[in-house]
Amino acid sequence: MFKTKTLVVGLLISLLVLVVAACATATPTPQPTPTPLKVVETKVVEQTKVVEKVVTATPAPLPTATPAPKAGSILINGAGATFPYPLYSRWFYEYAFVDTTVRFNYQSIGSGGGIAQITAKTVDFGASDAILTDEQYAKAPGIQMIPIVAGAIVPIYNIRGEDGRVITDTIRFPRTALVDIYLGKIKKWNDPVLVQANPNFRLPNKDIVVVARADGSGTTFAYTDYLSQVSAEWKEKVGMGTSVKWPTALGGRGNEGVAGTVTQNDGAIGYVEFAYAKQNRIPFGAVQNKAGEYVLPTVEAVQSAMADFGTNMGEKLALSIADAPGKNSWPIASYTYLLIYMDQTDCVKGKKVIEFIKWGLSDEGSKFARELDYIPLPPAVRQAVLDKLNKVTCQGKPL
Numbered sequence: 001m002f003k004t005k006t007l008v009v010g011l012l013i014s015l016l017v018l019v020v021a022a023c024a025t026a027t028p029t030p031q032p033t034p035t036p037l038k039v040v041e042t043k044v045v046e047q048t049k050v051v052e053k054v055v056t057a058t059p060a061p062l063p064t065a066t067p068a069p070k071a072g073s074i075l076i077n078g079a080g081a082t083f084p085y086p087l088y089s090r091w092f093y094e095y096a097f098v099d100t101t102v103r104f105n106y107q108s109i110g111s112g113g114g115i116a117q118i119t120a121k122t123v124d125f126g127a128s129d130a131i132l133t134d135e136q137y138a139k140a141p142g143i144q145m146i147p148i149v150a151g152a153i154v155p156i157y158n159i160r161g162e163d164g165r166v167i168t169d170t171i172r173f174p175r176t177a178l179v180d181i182y183l184g185k186i187k188k189w190n191d192p193v194l195v196q197a198n199p200n201f202r203l204p205n206k207d208i209v210v211v212a213r214a215d216g217s218g219t220t221f222a223y224t225d226y227l228s229q230v231s232a233e234w235k236e237k238v239g240m241g242t243s244v245k246w247p248t249a250l251g252g253r254g255n256e257g258v259a260g261t262v263t264q265n266d267g268a269i270g271y272v273e274f275a276y277a278k279q280n281r282i283p284f285g286a287v288q289n290k291a292g293e294y295v296l297p298t299v300e301a302v303q304s305a306m307a308d309f310g311t312n313m314g315e316k317l318a319l320s321i322a323d324a325p326g327k328n329s330w331p332i333a334s335y336t337y338l339l340i341y342m343d344q345t346d347c348v349k350g351k352k353v354i355e356f357i358k359w360g361l362s363d364e365g366s367k368f369a370r371e372l373d374y375i376p377l378p379p380a381v382r383q384a385v386l387d388k389l390n391k392v393t394c395q396g397k398p399l
Helices: 002-025 085-098 113-118 134-139 177-181 191-197 218-230 232-237 256-265 274-279 299-310 346-363 365-373 381-388
Strands: 074-080 102-110 125-130 145-157 209-213 249-253 268-273 286-288 332-341
Touching: 074 113, 074 134, 085 102, 085 274, 085 299, 085 346, 085 365, 102 134, 113 125, 113 134, 113 332, 145 218, 145 256, 145 274, 145 299, 145 346, 145 381, 177 191, 177 209, 177 218, 177 249, 177 268, 209 256, 218 268, 218 332, 249 256, 256 268, 256 274, 299 332, 332 346, 346 365, 346 381, 365 381
Parallel strands: 074 102, 074 125, 209 249, 209 268
Antiparallel strands: 125 332, 145 268, 145 332
């Protein structure tokens, strides 16, 4: 009996030793280690909204060394001209460093759309290259045109020569050539009028594909203003305006639409603002001006056109500078304007808009205009604009 108990106890002790040893050497199942949460501070910079898809119509590269400040709490909405969009886009970016409380939402939809939206008071400012008509003034009591800068409109083209290579030479357009092309009278690139003006290279026997703006456009206004000055027939049959009934043309929306249609059609010709053509390396022509000289759209040529018409812009602060008479003047030039109400309804936004415009007209803002091939206002015009801005009120009281 004693032996049996001893045996059982021994077995129990041995079993206990084995269990303890196993526990001592067993490796515990690894538990997943919680991954630390990585906190990332995201800085959101709201970019200018563009209604039309821009192909390559971007302003000059923006500085990247210094990050843009956070978007401000005051949203200012604008809409209108595509002509000054590269400049406005640059200004909105740069101004974020000047006043961090504001941000801009600009719809580059054409002057016609800008006039319509500021008339309906759905935006804080409009933008137009076209001078308002009496009817448009009547629909928007208290509206004021504010000239901002001037610039050139240029004829662009896409032509392959007889050898199949794209012609990059500067084509000369005699004084009535653009009118006759858009009237459908000159149909071929080797028309005698064009051949005689361009003896240094061979223009191909190829149909001219005419391209024009399909949307309401201040660029069209300036272009048709010029065509009306050159040709009594054009003035009578087609006239001038933000939108006209073209005798013959394919349509494109915005500068990007016109440029895209031109570049996609061999033999095409169109018109865009100079900064767009230059930035996108689209060939553009020299035009014979009223004095009979072939000129290019240089800064000096646009300044000459501005000087030809003087600085007295009247109470409306609006003036056509198309078909200037000077020997050195570019003939297809235009001021571009912001549209505001002289009596603002939102005092905070109104004050911010006026401060922004004054900054744009300052030496600091003008620097960016020059970089993008726009022409700042002559001193006398700028002072007249500043005097007008100082008279803006809000709800009848000084702003």
